[in-house]
Amino acid sequence: MDDLEQFRLETRQWLEANCPESQRQPMRQEDQYWGGRRGKFPSEDARLWFERMRDRGWTAPEWPTQYGGGGLSPQQGRVLKEEMKRINARTPVYGIGLWMLGPAVLEYGNEAQKQQHIRAIVNGETRWAQGYSEPGAGSDLASLQCKAEDKGDHFLVNGSKIWTTAADKCDWIFCLVRTDPDAKKQEGISFLLIDMDDPGVSTSPIPLISGESEFCQTFFDNVKVPKENLVGELNKGWSVAKALLVHERKLMAEMGSDSPRRVLVPNVAAREYLEFENGKITDNRLRSELTDYDMQMQAVALTHFRTFEEKAAGVRSAAPLVMKYVGTEAEKTKSELLLAIMGSRGLGWEGDAFTAEEIDTTRLWAMSKAMTIAGGSSEIQLNLIAKNVLELPQS
Ligand SMILES: Cc1cc2nc3c(=O)[nH]c(=O)nc-3n(C[C@H](O)[C@H](O)[C@H](O)COP(=O)(O)OP(=O)(O)OC[C@H]3O[C@@H](n4cnc5c(N)ncnc54)[C@H](O)[C@@H]3O)c2cc1C
Known part of the structure; x- marks a missing residue:
């Protein structure tokens, strides 16, 4: 038996022993757990299942173990997915942090940012929102106007982001901001991490046809963001933005799989x-x-x-x-x-x-x-x- 087959066997046995029966049923929207400071487990079994997966690093199976991830190879990651699918095991925690921000910080973030944010995402402690789109910048994203001015030890952020999914339930938001208004549009953009509890950040729900509100508009009114929350280089945020979009699109591509x-x-x-x-x-x-x-x-x-x-x-x-x-x-x-x-x-x-x-x-x-x-x-x-x-x- 080769190593991968051995891994499959052990994974199958572990899942059989640890995935509660109730977590092997088709998932309804209200059964999903999204983590974060305001996150609530839909049931005790959901909590148990999440904690068992988290303790193995399997909420982020392929992320490095030094930040709490599972350290699996892509091949092992695929085996885990297949074995979970085999018994209909539910995804223990969802989140934009796991799908998009984490991979981008692992690639572009500095060590302090990885230490602060990656383990918190793996452990379901933080829930993230995406601050890309603006009223006049959706498909033409590089036209964004939300601005961050350099004030020495911090950036001063003013503007708004639209269609920010569940921002009112999130702890942090990653934002594309304009840091050089005179540069060519892609070249004056930076990638900032902003705490939703910072003074000056507010959200306003956007009602949908269903009567529910999944989206918010998020406003930034003289928000002071510490310089250490800049990911990648100043004015080079477009590269981080594009890398993150690859992860977002990959996730959505799997819908048809x-x-x-x-x-x-x-x-x-x-x-x-x-x-x-x-x-x-x-x-x-x-x-x-x-x-x-x-x-x-x-x-x-x-x-x-x-x-x-x-x-x-x-x-x-x-x-x-x-x-x-x-x-x-x-x-x-x-x-x-x-x-x-x-x-x-x-x-x-x-x-x-x-x-x-x-x-x-x-x-x-x-x-x-x-x-x-x-x-x-x-x-x-x-x-x-x-x-x-x-x-x-x-x-
Ligand atoms: C479910 C959902 C969740 C979302 N979550 C977030 C989020 O969390 N954070 C966030 O920042 N954004 C989010 N968005 C926003 C999303 O990224 C934008 O809606 C999307 O990029 C399109 O931009 P827009 O809505 O401004 O449409 P527009 O750019 O105004 O486009 C309108 C129409 O014109 C077409 N069009 C535009 N330009 C061209 C062109 N050059 N050639 C051909 N056709 C064109 C488009 O295809 C579209 O049909 C979300 C959107 C949805 C639907």
Whole structure:
């Protein structure tokens, strides 16, 4: 047995012994744990599961052990993911810190920043918000205007960020700020870490069509940010910003990596809603659309596998850029198909007339559209693919 197979065996045994039964069930939104000072565990089992994973460093399996991570190789990380998926083990903690900020600080941060922030993220002690977009700077992010003036021992930050997901529940926010208004737009930007409890930081919720509010606008009114909270070099924040976006897009690309067999049974037990004749779905159009989708997902799964192998072999690949587009568009198609399968049962939004799973599925359908915008819209991804991958002429 090779080392990786040995690791798989031990991981399987550990998961069997340590993952509570209740943490092997499909996850609803309210079951998610996001950590941070205001974080609440949805149940005692969720706390137990989180603590066991955290103590092994498996909340951030591939981060260095010196900062509390699991120190796993990418291959071992993949085995862990596969073994968790095998028993439907829930993700013990979610967060922008784990997905995006941590990798960026590990790459661009200094030792003091790693000591302060990385272990706190692994341990679920801090919850992070992303402060990139502004009212006039979304797709054209480099046009951002939120400014940070050099005041000797600190920066003075003024301006606002929009669409900051859950900023009202977060402890920290990482922000792109303009530190040189006279430089070319990408060259005058810096990357700052700001404590949400600092005087002058405030949030205002943005109501959504669902009646809930996931987003905030975050305001900075003469906020004093210590100089040591600058990540990377002054006016070189665009490089950190781009590196972080790669992690964000990679995460979103994985949305489309479900194996094809799971397509028919994601949230709702879709088979209950379908009519069959001689083992075939009776609705021809739906059957054909599902087949198309399954074929595409087969190709997506294989491409993910290829990308992983290319990365392990040190081959530069365009796949991550392409996969954000493909993954989030596929998620949208999946949600459309699920609603088509559910028929009128897919029209529920709230109330007792629909099951909780039906309502979740309808709400996920709305969310699937947002994912083709967050982290760079599909149109922008296509522009990047045209320019950087296909090298098409610019108009
Ligand atoms: C679910 C969700 C979560 C988010 N979370 C955060 C967060 O936590 N922090 C944060 O900072 N931001 C967040 N965002 C914001 C997100 O990054 C922006 O919405 C996104 O970059 C698009 O910017 P915009 O909304 O200003 O749209 P715009 O840039 O105004 O674009 C409007 C439309 O025009 C199209 N378009 C624009 N320029 C071009 C072009 N050159 N070529 C072709 N088409 C173009 C776009 O594709 C889009 O369809 C989130 C967004 C969503 C949906």
